[in-house]
Amino acid sequence: MSVRERITAAAAGRTITLVAVSKTRSAEEVAALAALGVADFGENYVQELLAKHSAIRPTPVWHLIGPLQSNKAAQVAPCIAWMHTLDRPKLIPLLAAARAGLPPLNLLIQVNVDAEDSKSGIAPTVDAVLPLAERVLAEPALCWRGLMCIPEPGAPAASFARMRLLFERLRERHPTLDTLSMGMSDDYELAIREGSTMVRIGSALFGPRPAKGA
Numbered sequence: 001m002s003v004r005e006r007i008t009a010a011a012a013g014r015t016i017t018l019v020a021v022s023k024t025r026s027a028e029e030v031a032a033l034a035a036l037g038v039a040d041f042g043e044n045y046v047q048e049l050l051a052k053h054s055a056i057r058p059t060p061v062w063h064l065i066g067p068l069q070s071n072k073a074a075q076v077a078p079c080i081a082w083m084h085t086l087d088r089p090k091l092i093p094l095l096a097a098a099r100a101g102l103p104p105l106n107l108l109i110q111v112n113v114d115a116e117d118s119k120s121g122i123a124p125t126v127d128a129v130l131p132l133a134e135r136v137l138a139e140p141a142l143c144w145r146g147l148m149c150i151p152e153p154g155a156p157a158a159s160f161a162r163m164r165l166l167f168e169r170l171r172e173r174h175p176t177l178d179t180l181s182m183g184m185s186d187d188y189e190l191a192i193r194e195g196s197t198m199v200r201i202g203s204a205l206f207g208p209r210p211a212k213g214a
């Protein structure tokens with residue numbers, strides 16, 4: 001089965017957005033996948049995203065899925081439609097200023113669902129998410145759409161289920177939230193069954209990435 005067929009089977013009638021993660025892949029490879037009908041692409045590094053953003057026409061829907069340094073916010077904000085890794089208030093006015101006069105930038109708050117020291121993200125509680133979310137909601141140039149997480153490798157269904165529960169709690173207060181970004185090549189079917197609405201898939205679409213430093 002293809003990735004798309006697996007997504008459809010796991011989704012059981014729900015709509016899932018596929019973000020093709022194109023880090024380390026050439027602009028030609030991205031363009032080839034876009035020609036097959038993939039609309040959304042994700043990059044971890046700002047420089048790599050900007051290079052592909054200027055190289056590929058028509059412009060795909062770009063998602064920044066890696067950490068953002070404050071000094072790069074102004075440069076990248078006009079080139080993306082989604083940012084998955086909001087984890088601190090400092091970025092909010094910078095992104096909003098860079099987005100003035102453009103359609104609102106869709107933002108996901110990154111949650112450190114398994115409380116790993118090595119990962120960014122805020123604590124998986126309503127009380128941790130809401131203060132950050134309320135600052136986003138005060139900016140007309142930004143649109144808070146939901147949450148993103150990167151669970152531990154081999155994460156059990158429980159990590160995804162915890163995210164789903166947090167998302168549902170937040171939705172009781174903010175019913176327009178519609179996006180839960182979770183699931184990668186090794187676990188996207190499980191993530192979808194547990195409530196993901198957006199999956200970020202690299203190697204299952206493009207093949208294995210070259211080892212770092214190779």
Ligand SMILES: *Cc1c(COP(=O)(O)O)cnc(C)c1O
Binds near residue numbers: 021201202
């Ligand atoms: C690399 C990456 C992905 C995709 O990883 P694969 O295992 O290749 O599917 C998804 N999300 C983030 C944040 C990543 O850094």
